[in-house]
Amino acid sequence: MSGKTGCRGMIRVNKKISVAVLCLFVCTTAIFAKPKKGERMFVNVQQASLRVKKSSLSKETEKLSFGDPVIIESADKEWFYVTSQISGSKGWISANSVTKHRPSESSGYSTLTGELALAGKGFTEEVENLYKENGVIDYSLVDSIENTSVTTNQVTTFIIEGNLSTGEQK
Amino acid sequence: MKRIAKILAALCLTVLLASCESFDFANFGFDNDFRDAYDFYDEEDPDSDWENHDKQLSPETIEALNKAAQSMDYATQKFTPENEYYIGRSVAGVILSRYPLYNDVLLQSYLESILVALVANSSKPEIYNGYCIAVLDTDEINAFSTPGGHILITKGMIKCTSSEDELAAVIAHEIAHIQLGHGIKSIKTSRGSRAFADSINAASSIVKDFSPSVRSMVMTFETDINSITESLFNKGYSKESEYQADRYAVSLLYKTGYYPMAIDNMLITMNRNETQGTGMAKTHPTPYQRMEKLDKEFRKYRKAEDNRRFRQDRFEQRIGTVGR
Numbered sequence: 323m324s325g326k327t328g329c330r331g332m333i334r335v336n337k338k339i340s341v342a343v344l345c346l347f348v349c350t351t352a353i354f355a356k357p358k359k360g361e362r363m364f365v366n367v368q369q370a371s372l373r374v375k376k377s378s379l380s381k382e383t384e385k386l387s388f389g390d391p392v393i394i395e396s397a398d399k400e401w402f403y404v405t406s407q408i409s410g411s412k413g414w415i416s417a418n419s420v421t422k423h424r425p426s427e428s429s430g431y432s433t434l435t436g437e438l439a440l441a442g443k444g445f446t447e448e449v450e451n452l453y454k455e456n457g458v459i460d461y462s463l464v465d466s467i468e469n470t471s472v473t474t475n476q477v478t479t480f481i482i483e484g485n486l487s488t489g490e491q492k
Numbered sequence: 493m494k495r496i497a498k499i500l501a502a503l504c505l506t507v508l509l510a511s512c513e514s515f516d517f518a519n520f521g522f523d524n525d526f527r528d529a530y531d532f533y534d535e536e537d538p539d540s541d542w543e544n545h546d547k548q549l550s551p552e553t554i555e556a557l558n559k560a561a562q563s564m565d566y567a568t569q570k571f572t573p574e575n576e577y578y579i580g581r582s583v584a585g586v587i588l589s590r591y592p593l594y595n596d597v598l599l600q601s602y603l604e605s606i607l608v609a610l611v612a613n614s615s616k617p618e619i620y621n622g623y624c625i626a627v628l629d630t631d632e633i634n635a636f637s638t639p640g641g642h643i644l645i646t647k648g649m650i651k652c653t654s655s656e657d658e659l660a661a662v663i664a665h666e667i668a669h670i671q672l673g674h675g676i677k678s679i680k681t682s683r684g685s686r687a688f689a690d691s692i693n694a695a696s697s698i699v700k701d702f703s704p705s706v707r708s709m710v711m712t713f714e715t716d717i718n719s720i721t722e723s724l725f726n727k728g729y730s731k732e733s734e735y736q737a738d739r740y741a742v743s744l745l746y747k748t749g750y751y752p753m754a755i756d757n758m759l760i761t762m763n764r765n766e767t768q769g770t771g772m773a774k775t776h777p778t779p780y781q782r783m784e785k786l787d788k789e790f791r792k793y794r795k796a797e798d799n800r801r802f803r804q805d806r807f808e809q810r811i812g813t814v815g816r
Contacts, residue, residue, distance in 0.1 A: 352650035364571050366572070366620075366775045367510060367573055367618050367619060367621075368574075368620050368621050369618075370618055371618070377612060378611070378612045378617030378618065379608075388574070390720045400615050406787075407597045416616070416617050416618050418615060418616045418617075418618065418619075420611075423665055424761075425574070433810065444571070444572060444574075444709075445495040445571075445574075445578045445579055445709075445713050445716075446574060446575070446578055447578065447711050449578065449709055449710055450578050450581065450582065450713075452660040452706070452710045452712055453582065453713055456714075458584030458589070459582055459586060459589060460585060460588065460589065463585065463588040463593065464581050464584045464585045464588065464642070466593075467584065467588075467593070467624050467625075467642065467644075468621065468622075468624050468628040468642075469624075470604050470622070470624050471597075471600065471601055471604065471730075472601050472604040472605050472608060476605065477605050477608045477609060477612075480605040481609050481611065481749075482658075482801045483802075483806075484609075484656070484749075484802055484806070485626065485749060485799050485802040485803070486609055486748055486750065487613055487747065487749040488612060489609075489612035489613035489614075489617070489747070489748070491765055
């Protein structure tokens with residue numbers, strides 16, 4: 323009798339542990355969930371590219387700008403296949419180049435104007451312009467290093483000749 | 493046991509609710525918990541006429557100002573890629589005010605090609621304004637990166653490399669700092685300290701003609717730039733951040749097709765060439781400590797092929813100008 327009770331107790335305990343593990347699994351899945359088909363996301367870099375394949379070196383079909391909306395068609399770990407809401411073009415975009423929230427909304431109070439809007443956006447070009455007034459930093463030097471010269475074709479050749487990987491995901 | 497199960501279930505539910513509310517797929521990992529960073533405006537400041545100015549403002553404007561103050565708190569709790577880029581530009585500007593640029597077109601395009609190849613194999617091939625790289629004309633052994641994607645490597649650092657793979661290891665380590673958000677984390681740490689308010693007050697008193705909210709923003713900008721440059725030049729990031737960047741670099745080298753153990757060779761040369769208390773020796777764990785930490789990591793890459801020979805000729809040609 324006592325053996326039966328002990329067995330039932332064990333089953334009950336196992337059930338509880340299973341429920342807890344299941345809960346944990348559901349939570350983890352929710353946290354790392356990929357966006358769903360049809361979900362709208364927004365470009366959060368100054369310029370993002372829609373590409374034919376899952377590689378930043380593959381052929382670019384269209385350039386998207388900061389804040390442009392895209393609709394998710396399918397999602398991999400690091401690349402999403404999307405449709406541009408503006409043009410209707412489809413292509414792969416890096417998962418890190420889009421965000422669930424419209425970037426301009428994230429800074430809040432977007433209806434404010436002038437100084438108020440400026441303060442609400444965080445560190446932006448306008449803040450840099452104000453900071454420039456103290457004349458400590460020579461931003462022209464920064465501009466000069468930001469002008470990169472290599473083209474995608476040159477890098478692709480460089481990769482092939484060096485026996486390296488283009489980073490294309492299957 | 494029943495209680496434990498209940499606690500576990502409650503914990504899971506809490507995590508689930510919290511994650512649903514705050515999780516942002518793209519900016520995952522940048523959960524900033526800043527204190528009231530803008531409570532430093534000194535109303536007693538004799539130079540400020542805003543106390544009098546406020547008296548002339550309409551109730552609507554005052555309400556709007558309050559809204560702006562609230563929105564500033566919100567905006568800085570989370571750095572947008574745009575914010576990271578503009579902080580990064582100024583940090584790069586500070587570095588370039590300390591060291592002259594080394595201009596060599598061939599070397600420049602060579603470094604850019606290595607950078608783009610590495611970034612194409614990383615999980616963040618695109619950032620707000622892309623990545624860029626330049627050489628600093630100094631024999632000091634050092635390399636820097638900013639949250640905005642700027643990478644600056646000294647001639648002294650390049651002289652510590654004897655293959656493209658070793659040079660790629662240096663660049664991959666800097667990419668790691670950018671992609672893992674170490675610069676922004678150093679701001680977070682700084683803002684959590686008492687010294688933050690003091691340094692805000694010490695920030696230059698520019699833009700006096702603007703509202704308190706805009707002045708606060710610009711002064712915070714200056715303080716945050718100082719936090720990162722202090723980490724880059726003097727304090728360094730935490731040792732764990734450096735080891736993490738090394739592990740990330742090895743993985744990125746492997747994914748790109750470089751020989752991951754090349755980082756070890758670079759560290760050996762660095763160990764030989766470094767002068768204590770200067771450059772990287774001042775801000776990083778010793779090369780020996782870094783090598784020791786990597787030994788465990790290298791076990792994952794035992795099967796990696798040593799194919800450095802494919803790239804040795806072009807390395808010799810392009811790097812020759814730096815001088816050895």
